[in-house]
Amino acid sequence: MDSNSRHPAKYFISKNIDQFFIGIHDIFKFILQFFKEVFRPPYEFREVIRQCYLVGYRSLFLISLTGFITGIVFTKHSRPALASFGATSWLPSLIGIAIIKALAPLITSLICAGKVSSRFGAELGSMKVTEQIDAMEVSAINPFKFLVVTRVIASTLMVPVLVMYSALVGLGGSFLNVHANEKTSIVMFIHEAFIKISFNELASSIIRSVLFGFTIGIVGCFYGYNAAKGTAGVGKAANIAVVMTMFLIFIEEMLIVQGFNLIYPNE
């Protein structure tokens, strides 16, 4: 939102309502620009790989820790309820469904919203207020392509990878707990964990992760790229990027699960 465009002297409805709709218009314009630029050369492969490293590899420790803890804690919480029915043998299946279908995509994406989206918002925001984005533009370099497209591609590619990794680590944590209590072998655990998961459910988790990754990238970049002047603007961009990304992830999760249930009512 440069200084040319977003300061109408008179408001159509009221300042806040107008700005809400202008914001929606701007974000859709931003998404449209992404799809326009993403297929147009030149391609910034090196920067995409660098961003993939920052988004993926640099999040591994956090994702490993949270995935592992989620697996153990969820198993511990589920055992008493199943034990009261004498159904502790169903634990691996329950954990498999819970982690692969719901927990891994959601928890990993929320962590990435905090870690990645805020980084994008703060980085681009500070580049905006220190005129580095303008400097690229006047040097005949397309800043949108170099800064936004590369980051959105990286998060869209890496979040699904992190989700799958988190699911595996979560199942690993769960296995340790199940093995310690029920003496289940790893082969049996894996067999039981995956037996109730259909291909469509697995695909739904991956598709959701791709969408969450895209949301994390685009929202973080949008607020950073359009940050207002000053250090307060950078803080606000990082903060609002996280809040908005988390909010959108929950909305998307709900809509996709509802849609999936409508299409496949038995799964």
Next chain:
Amino acid sequence: MIEMKTQNVNNKEAVISISKLYKSFEDNHVLQGIDLELHKGENVIVLGRSGSGKSVLIKIIVGLLKPDKGTVKVFGKQIDKISKKELTELRLRIGFLFQNNALYDSMTVYENLEFTLVRNQKQIRGNEVKKAIENVLEEVGLADTADQLPGELSGGQKKRIAIARALVLRPEIILYDEPTSELDPITGAEMNELINEVQKKYKTSSIIITHDLTCAKTTGDRILMLIDGKFIREGNFEEVFDTDDKRINGFFDYNFIQEKHESYSK
């Protein structure tokens, strides 16, 4: 005494011509009917107080801001009417020095220059890139800073690197936004010298935005005084300040207190 630059431009070919330019931000009418011509090989100084719209003017010239009214032509092309591709091509011929330098702070000095160069001149590769960057860094006197990050440089060094980043593309026009701001007088004088060297060596035409009269006096072939959104006076340094207008005299007195002290002591 600070030596006034002797006027050396006879070429009247305009590389930038601005006519009746208006720009406002809500109720703040920054530019109110500006006319300006920058001739080939000339250094034009735009003098004015902070917030008078000097930076807005050069941001309009390079297409970062859009004018409300009026025409801005660069090399004969109207900047707000050309396609994105044409604007990109035009920008390759213009160097821009930001007031805060706007160096890419996550990249080293070498990478700052390389980033700009390799994306715009795809035909040069490997050793040629390295040589071109080393040459430019040598010209600004900072060949030994190639591996440093901008955060590790002094204010004067940052300004020089920003000039080097602009020069690496061999621009025909350079727009300087407060090139001596936040510099001590000695570093400021060195910067003025560099601006004159660049003009001579690269045959550039420049608009230099400043409120520093030393910079104006030593680098300007022509000076334009911007007050209340309009150019109220034009000429060489002596002509501009040979007036009874208090708005101009006040500006002079405030800037040259030190120089006056020197002349009195002589």
